[in-house]
Amino acid sequence: MSGALDLRAKPSWRAAKDRLMTGLMLGAVAVVFVPLAAVMWSLVERGGGIVLASFPDFFTEEIPRFSRRAGPGMGPAVVGTLLATGTATLMAVPLGVLGAVYLHEYGGGGRLARLVRFMATVMTGVPSIVMGLFIYLVWTIHFGFSAFGGALALACLMLPVVIGASEQMLRLVPNHLREASYALGATRSRTILTVVLPAALPGIVSGCLLAIARAAGETAPLLFAVGAAKTFNWSVLDEANTALSMQIFSNAMDVPAAQGRAWGAALTLVLLTFLLTLTARVFTGRFALKR
C-alpha cells in the first residue's frame, strides 16, 4: 500500500505520539459510553420510579383525560404499539423474505433484480417523516385514523431492511445444499421452501427482529396516521389509536405529571426494543450458519 512510512523521528517522540493517539481512541470510547449510561440512568431513575410506584396499573390503566393528573397509566399506548408493530410485521416480513428469495434465487444478476436491489437501497434512505406523509396521503385521508395506517407506514420502512437482511442470509446458504436437493429431483420452489429457507431461517429471524425493534420505536411515521386516543382500542382497522412513542413525544413538552408518564413510556419502549434485539442476538449466536 502507498502511504509513506517515515520512521526517522526521535524514538521517544514516536512512542509518545503513539501513546497519545491510543489515549484519544480510548477517550472516544469513553465519550460514547457517557450518553448511553446517562440515558439508561435517567430511564431507570425517572421511568422506573413511576412504573414501580403504580405497578401494574401503569400498563393496565387508561391514559388520564387531563394531563395535569399525576399517576398511571399507559395501557392504551402499549396496546397500540403492539398492534401497529405486529400488523406491520405481518405485512413486511413475508413480502420481504419472498422479495429476497426472488433477488437471490431467481433474479441473481439480471436486470429486474438489479433494479429492485437498487430501489430497495433508495427506499432504506427515505426519511420516516416522508413515509408518514405518504401514508397519510394514500390511506389516512380516505379511511381515517387507525393502527392499520401506522402499520402501513412502518411496513414500508421495514420492507427494504427485511429484504436486505434476508438476501444476505440466503447468500450464506452453501450451493451444495441446493444441488443435493435438485439431484433428488426436487423442483426449484420445493428446494427453496424445504432446504434453502430452513437453512437460512435463524439469520432471517434475527434480521427481522432487529427491523421490528427499529419499527417499534418509530414516531414520525405514526404521527399523521394513528391519531391520539386515550382509551383502549383493540381494533386494528377502526378508530383512532395511540402508541408509546407518540405518547412520549406529546407528553415531553407537557406539564411535569405528563412528563413522568413520558419517562415511564420511554422505559417500557426501550425494554421492549432491547428484548427484541437480545432475542435477535441469541438467534445469530446460537444457530448462525458457518461462513
Place this chain on the structure above:
Amino acid sequence: MQLLDLRGRSQLADRAFRWIAVGAAGIVLVVLALIAITMTDRARPVIDHMGLEFFTSSRWSVPTNTYGALGFIFGTLYTAAIAIAIAVPISFGVALFVTQAAPRWLKRPLVYTIDLLAVVPSVVFGLWGLLVMAPALGLQGSFATAGIILAIMITPIITSLSREVIETTPATDQEAALALGATRWEMITATVWPHSKGGLVGAVMLGLGRAMGETIAATLVIGNTVHLTLNPFAPGYSMPTVIANEFGEAEPLHRSALIALAVTLFVITIAVNLVATWIVQRSMRRSLGK
C-alpha cells in the same frame, strides 16, 4: 419404493411460486413510484403559487400564504453538519480502538454495547435531550442541542460501518509496517488510512443522510424558530421538524408547502445516500478483489 413424480402439478406450483416472489420484489418498485407520484403531485400547488422563491426565500408566514423553505433547508444542513463534526472523530476513534487496540476479549462486549445505542428509539433521545441534557449543559433548544442529540444517534452507524471498512485492510500490510518497526499509530496512518479512505467517506455520508432525515428527536430540542445564522446556540428549525409540528392542522396550500418540503428532504437524503452507498460498495469491492 416410491417413485419420484416430477411432472404435472408440481411444475405449476413451481411457476406460481416464482411469480409470487417476483410480485413481492416488485412491491418495492410500486411503493417508491407511488411515493414519487403522490408527493410531487401534492407539492405542485405551492410551487405554482411561490415559484422558485419557495427555495430562495426564508419567509414562512402561514396567515399571508407566504412559504419560503430556505430557513428549514439551512437548519437541516446546519444541524446535520454539527452532528457530523461531533460524531466523526468519535466514531473513527472507537472503530480504530475496537479493530486495532482493544484486547480480543473486549471487542465483542464493546461492539454489542455500542450497537445498543443504535436501538434506543429516537424519541427517547429527544425526551432525554429536552429534560436532562439541555438543562444540565445550560442549553436552550438550538442548532447545537439538536446537533449533539443527532450526533449521539448517528455515532453507532458510522462506527459499525467504519469498523467493517477498516477490517478489510490486509493483515499482511499491517504486519509489514509493524515489522519495519512502526508504532501502532504509524502503522495505522501508513496502511489503514490509505486503504480505507473511500469507505470511511461513504460511512460518514450514510450518517449524514440519517441525521438529515431524523425528525422526532430534533423536533423536541431544536427550538422551532427560523433563524438564518451560523450561531450554533440560536434556536433553529429544520425540514422534518416543521412538517411534524404543522402538518396536523394545516390548510390546503400550507399542506402543499409542507409536502414540498418533504419532497425536497427526500431528494436531498436520497442523493446523499446513493452517493454514499456507491462509495462504500466501490471501496469494499476494490479492497476485497485485490
